[in-house]
Amino acid sequence: MSKTLFDKIWDKHVITGEIGEAQLMYVDLHLIHEVTSPQPFDGLRSTNRRVRRPDLTFATMDHNVPTKDIFNVQDQMSKLQMDTLVQNTKEFGVPLASIGDDKQGIVHVVGPERGLTQPAKLIVCGDSHTATHGAFGAIAFGIGTSEVEHVLATQTIWQIKPKTMGIKVTGKLLKNTYAKDIIMGIIAKYGVSFGVGYAIEFYGETVENLSMEARMTMCNMSIEAGSRTGMVQPDQTTFDYIKGREQAPKDFEAAKNYWSQFYTDDESDFDETLTFDVSNLKPMVTWGTNPGMATPVDQLLPAIKDDNDANAYEYIGLHPHMKATDINLDYIFIGSCTNSRYEDLEIAANMMEGHHLAPNVTAWIVPGSRAIRNRAIKSGIAKVFEDAGCEWREPGCSACLAMNPDKIPAGKHVASTSNRNFIGRQGAGSRTHLASPAMVAAAGIAGHFVDITADEFV
Amino acid sequence: MEAFVRETGRAVVMPNDNINTDIILPKQFLKNILKTGFGKDLFYDWRYNADGSLNEAFELNKPEHKGASILITGDDFGSGSSREHAVWALTDYGFRAVIGGGFSDIFYMNATKNGLLPIVLPEENRQILRGIQADEYIRIDLPKQTVTYKDDIFHFNINSQWKEKFINGEDDIDNTMKYEKLITAFEKQRPIFL
Ligand code: SF4
Numbered sequence: 001m002s003k004t005l006f007d008k009i010w011d012k013h014v015i016t017g018e019i020g021e022a023q024l025m026y027v028d029l030h031l032i033h034e035v036t037s038p039q040p041f042d043g044l045r046s047t048n049r050r051v052r053r054p055d056l057t058f059a060t061m062d063h064n065v066p067t068k069d070i071f072n073v074q075d076q077m078s079k080l081q082m083d084t085l086v087q088n089t090k091e092f093g094v095p096l097a098s099i100g101d102d103k104q105g106i107v108h109v110v111g112p113e114r115g116l117t118q119p120a121k122l123i124v125c126g127d128s129h130t131a132t133h134g135a136f137g138a139i140a141f142g143i144g145t146s147e148v149e150h151v152l153a154t155q156t157i158w159q160i161k162p163k164t165m166g167i168k169v170t171g172k173l174l175k176n177t178y179a180k181d182i183i184m185g186i187i188a189k190y191g192v193s194f195g196v197g198y199a200i201e202f203y204g205e206t207v208e209n210l211s212m213e214a215r216m217t218m219c220n221m222s223i224e225a226g227s228r229t230g231m232v233q234p235d236q237t238t239f240d241y242i243k244g245r246e247q248a249p250k251d252f253e254a255a256k257n258y259w260s261q262f263y264t265d266d267e268s269d270f271d272e273t274l275t276f277d278v279s280n281l282k283p284m285v286t287w288g289t290n291p292g293m294a295t296p297v298d299q300l301l302p303a304i305k306d307d308n309d310a311n312a313y314e315y316i317g318l319h320p321h322m323k324a325t326d327i328n329l330d331y332i333f334i335g336s337c338t339n340s341r342y343e344d345l346e347i348a349a350n351m352m353e354g355h356h357l358a359p360n361v362t363a364w365i366v367p368g369s370r371a372i373r374n375r376a377i378k379s380g381i382a383k384v385f386e387d388a389g390c391e392w393r394e395p396g397c398s399a400c401l402a403m404n405p406d407k408i409p410a411g412k413h414v415a416s417t418s419n420r421n422f423i424g425r426q427g428a429g430s431r432t433h434l435a436s437p438a439m440v441a442a443a444g445i446a447g448h449f450v451d452i453t454a455d456e457f458v
Numbered sequence: 459m460e461a462f463v464r465e466t467g468r469a470v471v472m473p474n475d476n477i478n479t480d481i482i483l484p485k486q487f488l489k490n491i492l493k494t495g496f497g498k499d500l501f502y503d504w505r506y507n508a509d510g511s512l513n514e515a516f517e518l519n520k521p522e523h524k525g526a527s528i529l530i531t532g533d534d535f536g537s538g539s540s541r542e543h544a545v546w547a548l549t550d551y552g553f554r555a556v557i558g559g560g561f562s563d564i565f566y567m568n569a570t571k572n573g574l575l576p577i578v579l580p581e582e583n584r585q586i587l588r589g590i591q592a593d594e595y596i597r598i599d600l601p602k603q604t605v606t607y608k609d610d611i612f613h614f615n616i617n618s619q620w621k622e623k624f625i626n627g628e629d630d631i632d633n634t635m636k637y638e639k640l641i642t643a644f645e646k647q648r649p650i651f652l
Contacts, residue, residue, distance in 0.1 A: 015644045016637055022619050024637055026644050036542075038491035049631065064489070077489035084491050118651075128540040128564065144568040145493075145542035146630065154634045156641055160617070162563075193534055196563060226537070228563055249651035258649055290476075308476070403485050422480050422538060424503070 036126030065396030105369025115245025195227030335366030358447030461627030536565025
């Protein structure tokens with residue numbers, strides 16, 4: 001029978017249960033961080049349960065990490081969560097990449113980087129951006145805290161199979177437009193909930209030509225479209241990325257043969273399909289308070305249609321007759337599991353090389369992992385940022401959600417490579433404008449957004 | 459988990475759409491390492507003024523709504539971050555059910571794990587429910603899958619497994635360990651490199 005990529009992987013993981021009801025699924029990789037794990041470990045302790053498969057579990061620290069002075073955790077609650085993770089992983093025998101460790105970083109950056117993220121796996125983590133790992137042709141989704149406890153104890157999870165949606169991406173990207181613009185463009189067009197109840201697969205020539213890093217950016221933001229899962233079929237690009245990494249399969253050829261059977265047989269297998277053409281796609285910038293409130297950089301901000309728009313404009317301090325290029329920026333943030341991988345930093349550094357930040361702009365560059373940080377220092381791009389006047393930070397979630405010291409002050413506008421522009425997300429009263437690393441870097445130099453597809457940039 | 463069979467309670471109406479988990483429980487409260495005590499922080503930014511004093515205009519703060527156990531809301535409740543703390547805050551506050559036009563998948567699942575009954579009703583039903591006065595009651599009957607308010611009885615859908623779980627107040631892990639043999643057998647046949 002003809003099937004989708006999602007169906008094929010799903011079927012390989014069902015232990016029991018019928019489609020349409022909750023089915024018991026086996027979990028191949030369970031990623032853990034300090035925020036959503038204390039209660040689950042506590043639950044295990046109080047019921048005398050063990051972690052069933054510590055070998056399929058991996059923990060790191062990211063949300064609370066101070067990125068300026070990584071060992072100096074001032075906030076007592078943050079320190080407690082981080083210390084609790086150290087204790088819990090030790091007690092239950094779970095591998096941990098703690099602060100200072102070569103492997104530490106944002107959980108969704110570290111999984112792929114270690115080679116833990118592989119095609120055809122079922123991957124879960126107590127964090128909604130787990131969808132990122134779907135870029136490898138895995139089923140990956142975020143779970144709640146009770147589910148974390150359940151997976152720790154049983155290595156399984158009950159799930160109702162979602163419907164599938166194929167998003168075919170066609171056309172060639174303009175110079176200086178990126179995967180971030182594609183996913184933001186799709187969400188701007190179809191809204192923040194068109195994916196609810198669906199597992200999304202991105203496919204088509206445009207996607208095939210994207211790097212793993214770019215595919216991760218797209219899958220990462222599937223959650224902003226309402227879906228829990230975004231995925232891309234594994235191909236040679238995927239295999240090349242995994243090969244040689246620390247946790248890559250020992251018998252790589254056997255693994256590759258196994259992985260190669262996972263693809264969608266026919267477009268008609270999807271429950272729903274969309275097509276998105278990128279040929280004329282301009283760099284995208286959000287003007288409002290959800291990721292769907294985005295506009296191409298060269299166009300006027302949209303008219304007010306309803307209360308949501310009116311409230312968003314009021315919070316963000318902008319007006320419909322402006323353009324994104326008119327937004328005066330106070331901060332730029334390059335980081336987060338959406339865009340903090342080496343390739344993202346390299347793109348941003350290329351934009352900044354030989355320039356200096358606009359006066360009044362503060363810039364935080366936060367690599368997604370220590371490995372990325374080290375590589376960037378070695379290759380010299382860290383110096384490019386520093387020479388441009390940016391702060392070059394330690395790895396963590398940082399200002400993506402500001403549950404650490406990295407908070408954007410109230411009323412300040414920040415151009416950010418992260419994934420959410422909700423009210424207060426980057427600090428109480430902060431005004432977030434999401435965009436690609438290239439756009440954010442160029443905006444830092446100019447002090448406002450610029451159309452980087454215009455002649456002087458390409 | 460506390461079982462849910464029937465609930466007769468007073469209701470608070472918060473008709474907005476898209477109440478996301480950041481609104482339900484702002485992230486500064488995620489640092490707790492316990493599951494309890496979040497009720498006082500529920501809807502924090504709406505419930506308290508900037509100086510920390512009570513925002514008396516906010517529904518939850520009106521004395522006549524004290525002790526309400528049912529929340530009536532709009533579409534797309536619980537979107538955004540997957541934090542289960544949002545559900546814990548609602549239950550710790552004393553809510554036993556949320557009636558909305560729709561819920562984000564993750565929020566819905568989290569609710570089912572913590573005895574908070576998510577009920578999806580169409581706008582025409584909710585429009586009637588929104589007329590509820592502070593001293594009036596709504597009755598929820600899970601076995602019959604009905605919401606009763608005055609003379610109106612609205613039927614809602616719920617997956618039979620969730621329904622059973624609510625009614626029995628079962629612990630998920632115990633339930634799953636009934637399948638221990640199947641899990642072990644499954645584990646043995648996984649490809650070696652997974
Ligand atoms: S970088 Fe942001 S979105 Fe990603 S895991 Fe951290 S807080 Fe969540």
